[in-house]
Amino acid sequence: MRWLFKQQKKEGKKAETEQYLKKSQDYTQVSYINQVTNKKFTISFITTLIDESILQNDALPFLLEKPLENIEDVKKIVAIADVQISNDESEIEQKLFNGYVLVTLESDNSNFAFLAAQKEIVRNITTPEIEFSVIGPKEAFVESLDQNINLLRKRLPVKELIKKEVTLGTISKTKVAILYLENIANPENVQTLMERIKNVEFDAITDSSYIVQLISDNKNSPFPQLLDTERPDRVAAVLAEGKIAIIVDGSPHALITPTTLVEFFSSFEDYFLNWILSSFFRLIRLFAVAFSILITPIYVATLSYHYELIPKDLLNTLVTSRREIPLPPILEALFLELTIELLREAGARLPTKVGQTIGIVGGIVIGTASVEAGLTSNVLLIIVALAALASFTTPVYKMGNAIRLLRFPFLLFAELWGLLGILICFSFLLTHLIRLTSLNRPFLEPLFPPRVTDMKDALIRLPFNKQSRRPQFMRTKFPFRHTSGTNNQNKDIDE
Amino acid sequence: MEQLVPEKGKISPFLVFFLLHTMQVGIGVLGFQRIIAKYAGYDAWISVLVTGLSIHIILWMMYKIGETTNGDMLSAHTFVFGKKLGKILTFPFIFYFTLVAVTILRTFIEVIQVWMFPDLNTFWYSLAYCILAIYIIFGGFRTVAGIAFFGVILPLYLNFIFLFTLPYTDFKNLLPIFDHSVKDLLMSGYKMSLTYLGYEILLFLYPYIKDPQRSKKWAHLGILYTTFLYTLITIITFAYFSEGQLQKHVWPTLTMWKAVHMPFVERFEYIGIANWNIIILPNFCIALWCASRLLKRVVHLKQKKGILLISFACLIAINFFKTREQINKLGDYTGLIAFFLNFGYIPFLFCLVLLVKKVKKK
Numbered sequence A: 001m002r003w004l005f006k007q008q009k010k011e012g013k014k015a016e017t018e019q020y021l022k023k024s025q026d027y028t029q030v031s032y033i034n035q036v037t038n039k040k041f042t043i044s045f046i047t048t049l050i051d052e053s054i055l056q057n058d059a060l061p062f063l064l065e066k067p068l069e070n071i072e073d074v075k076k077i078v079a080i081a082d083v084q085i086s087n088d089e090s091e092i093e094q095k096l097f098n099g100y101v102l103v104t105l106e107s108d109n110s111n112f113a114f115l116a117a118q119k120e121i122v123r124n125i126t127t128p129e130i131e132f133s134v135i136g137p138k139e140a141f142v143e144s145l146d147q148n149i150n151l152l153r154k155r156l157p158v159k160e161l162i163k164k165e166v167t168l169g170t171i172s173k174t175k176v177a178i179l180y181l182e183n184i185a186n187p188e189n190v191q192t193l194m195e196r197i198k199n200v201e202f203d204a205i206t207d208s209s210y211i212v213q214l215i216s217d218n219k220n221s222p223f224p225q226l227l228d229t230e231r232p233d234r235v236a237a238v239l240a241e242g243k244i245a246i247i248v249d250g251s252p253h254a255l256i257t258p259t260t261l262v263e264f265f266s267s268f269e270d271y272f273l274n275w276i277l278s279s280f281f282r283l284i285r286l287f288a289v290a291f292s293i294l295i296t297p298i299y300v301a302t303l304s305y306h307y308e309l310i311p312k313d314l315l316n317t318l319v320t321s322r323r324e325i326p327l328p329p330i331l332e333a334l335f336l337e338l339t340i341e342l343l344r345e346a347g348a349r350l351p352t353k354v355g356q357t358i359g360i361v362g363g364i365v366i367g368t369a370s371v372e373a374g375l376t377s378n379v380l381l382i383i384v385a386l387a388a389l390a391s392f393t394t395p396v397y398k399m400g401n402a403i404r405l406l407r408f409p410f411l412l413f414a415e416l417w418g419l420l421g422i423l424i425c426f427s428f429l430l431t432h433l434i435r436l437t438s439l440n441r442p443f444l445e446p447l448f449p450p451r452v453t454d455m456k457d458a459l460i461r462l463p464f465n466k467q468s469r470r471p472q473f474m475r476t477k478f479p480f481r482h483t484s485g486t487n488n489q490n491k492d493i494d495e
Numbered sequence B: 001m002e003q004l005v006p007e008k009g010k011i012s013p014f015l016v017f018f019l020l021h022t023m024q025v026g027i028g029v030l031g032f033q034r035i036i037a038k039y040a041g042y043d044a045w046i047s048v049l050v051t052g053l054s055i056h057i058i059l060w061m062m063y064k065i066g067e068t069t070n071g072d073m074l075s076a077h078t079f080v081f082g083k084k085l086g087k088i089l090t091f092p093f094i095f096y097f098t099l100v101a102v103t104i105l106r107t108f109i110e111v112i113q114v115w116m117f118p119d120l121n122t123f124w125y126s127l128a129y130c131i132l133a134i135y136i137i138f139g140g141f142r143t144v145a146g147i148a149f150f151g152v153i154l155p156l157y158l159n160f161i162f163l164f165t166l167p168y169t170d171f172k173n174l175l176p177i178f179d180h181s182v183k184d185l186l187m188s189g190y191k192m193s194l195t196y197l198g199y200e201i202l203l204f205l206y207p208y209i210k211d212p213q214r215s216k217k218w219a220h221l222g223i224l225y226t227t228f229l230y231t232l233i234t235i236i237t238f239a240y241f242s243e244g245q246l247q248k249h250v251w252p253t254l255t256m257w258k259a260v261h262m263p264f265v266e267r268f269e270y271i272g273i274a275n276w277n278i279i280i281l282p283n284f285c286i287a288l289w290c291a292s293r294l295l296k297r298v299v300h301l302k303q304k305k306g307i308l309l310i311s312f313a314c315l316i317a318i319n320f321f322k323t324r325e326q327i328n329k330l331g332d333y334t335g336l337i338a339f340f341l342n343f344g345y346i347p348f349l350f351c352l353v354l355l356v357k358k359v360k361k362k
Helices: A002-023 A054-065 A073-077 A089-096 A145-155 A187-198 A208-215 A233-243 A261-265 A275-304 A312-322 A331-350 A352-370 A376-391 A396-433 B014-023 B032-069 B073-081 B084-115 B122-138 B143-169 B182-196 B199-208 B212-240 B252-257 B268-299 B303-320 B325-362
Strands: A027-033 A040-046 A084-086 A098-104 A112-116 A162-167 A175-181 A227-229 A245-249 A255-257
Touching: A002 A027, A002 A040, A002 A089, A027 A054, A040 A054, A054 A112, A073 A084, A073 A112, A089 A098, A089 A112, A098 A352, A098 A376, A112 A352, A145 A162, A145 A175, A145 A245, A145 B268, A162 A187, A175 A187, A175 A233, A175 B325, A187 A208, A187 A245, A208 A245, A208 A255, A208 A331, A233 A245, A233 A255, A233 B303, A245 B199, A261 A275, A261 A396, A261 B182, A275 A331, A275 A376, A312 A376, A331 A352, A331 A396, A352 A376, A352 B032, A376 A396, A376 B182, A396 B122, A396 B143, A396 B268, A396 B303, B014 B143, B014 B212, B014 B268, B032 B073, B032 B182, B032 B199, B032 B212, B032 B252, B032 B325, B073 B268, B084 B268, B084 B303, B084 B325, B122 B143, B122 B268, B143 B212, B143 B252, B143 B268, B182 B212, B182 B325, B199 B212, B199 B268, B199 B325, B212 B252, B252 B268, B268 B303
Parallel strands: none
Antiparallel strands: A027 A040, A040 A098, A084 A112, A098 A112, A162 A175, A175 A245, A227 A255, A245 A255
């Protein structure tokens, strides 16, 4: 009795699904008769999701002309590799929406077959736009999950590269893949990440940035705690370090975790250059970031409180440029900083060509006009423009955004207590960074907790043969990258 | 003995170097030279060196206490005096560390008020400092250690600033050596010991060290580094000022920074004082942390609540010290208490611990 009830419920499910599907006009259901056995069969599919040439060339001719006695025969006769036989009616909805064709026999109501006939609309692989590099590979991720994993598998063709897949989002049913190297990655990290991802509850996940915000350690921090990248080569390189990658279907940005603050300031191009050059560029970048955050607040602090700091000759220049300005330094600085933010925001929202024009109009016309009108001093204009320029040197866009925001609290503290205020604000920032973690691993490592081994690829990058160990903070299963360099004999001249 | 601290809250042994060193270096560095020179003249650098080296004995005692009782001050007290009396004896230390925190912050604000902002509001600045300290301590001891680490590393460049004074120095000022009596030297050593204070925190953070045996080396190095730094600063100061001139400066270190001239910066002491923020911050935090930690250990008040309570007390107390004399007195009394604690009570406790250990063995 109970069994019968279950059966009825199942059948009800199929009928219910069909009823829903029929409301959509791209749902098709056609019946045919097999020419050998005279059995009647029905195929149903969603036209927008399947490739009709597969159906017409590899499935229908065989279904019509080859002997079809029962549902198992479908597997033997059609020329499609992915054919699944099932009796679970709850699968129907999911399969149809994944681009399968449903085949049912009139004589057999409980079993049915699914034929894979997905239409793959894939954007061509293009060059990276945000993380462009002059040298090195020019491939970037696209929106298709399979394509992205293909790019990674080609770079790491080993069986240890494990892919786990989770479907997230009650409505969007987004496929999220987690990739790691089984023999290197710390299982504890994988475990933590899997748990966090499984606990995600949201209706529609349309991009990897959603995942970033949903699984971050500290969700109230302006700093991104997962590194996002569009370069498959970068993901492959960090997978080999023992990190874990997350790829979200429909997003051209892969996520990397656990990550550290210094990683956000390393461009992947650093690894293509000689270590001396790349170390130099890294230091320049770090200096640029510090400059970008601090220079306007220092201007406000010195001109509001500590003009004694400036030597006589330099003070002359500053005073001359500020003589006509009616505003106190803080208002002057806020006005210019906000103008720059406006230009940036407008430039980002507008189409490329118009955006460039806005940049020129804004940068040159507004800048010059406001100096001539006596609203701002030209020294400050130079400072603010340089600071804006410096903030663009961060290789990761999301970190650049965080840095844009940071200078405003610094400005307020500078106005409040001058240099002391800047130092207090800096202490707050430092504390925040010390407290941050990424996948429970310290975010500020290797600066704090200080680890000498990891310093080799942090502020500077030492040559590859000196980097025999994987980053320590992740506690990888196998900490050695290579064992060369151990037989370094001391050779004398001309030996 | 039960585990006092979970494993993940502990810190690497070498961070003890930074914790001890940063706690020792505070506001005292700005003005100790005048006080010690008052007693032993320009032989005072010998006192600086000898006092610094004598601290290693106290440090050795503290490690012995820690090893024997395998815990902090309360464990030591419980070991010697039993549970109830141990708690009662530990209780005053809460006040001691609150007092230390108030002294540190108030003296620093005084320096700011004298050199930079005559009308800086003590209350608001202390409030900002307290909020910062609370934010740090809420991050756990690991964060406190982090601030201590950066509190040593970031201002390192200040040491090189003394190079600017070298053209104006005359090292013949130091001659002749040994023209003061031993009593003078001892007196100046006593005054110097106040500048060295702070290493007693080891007894309170001992359970937080991952491998105490390995941290010994770092603790001794930390104190050695402080001694080295102080001796160097003393010698440079004595070479820079003449003996009579030195007595006229309350904060000779700041005056020396005035010698710095760069194409884009003058009056370097402004930057120096602003930077001193980062040096004072770990001191203040560690003192507050110790007080709130003891509060938790003794009366089982949650540390989160304890820290709020103590910083509130600090905020109120700090308003009572307004004039130069009051602040001076505050510093003198805190120094006196700390001196007896370090050179009197700790050796005393050390002997007691050894005695009780022997008795218990029998």
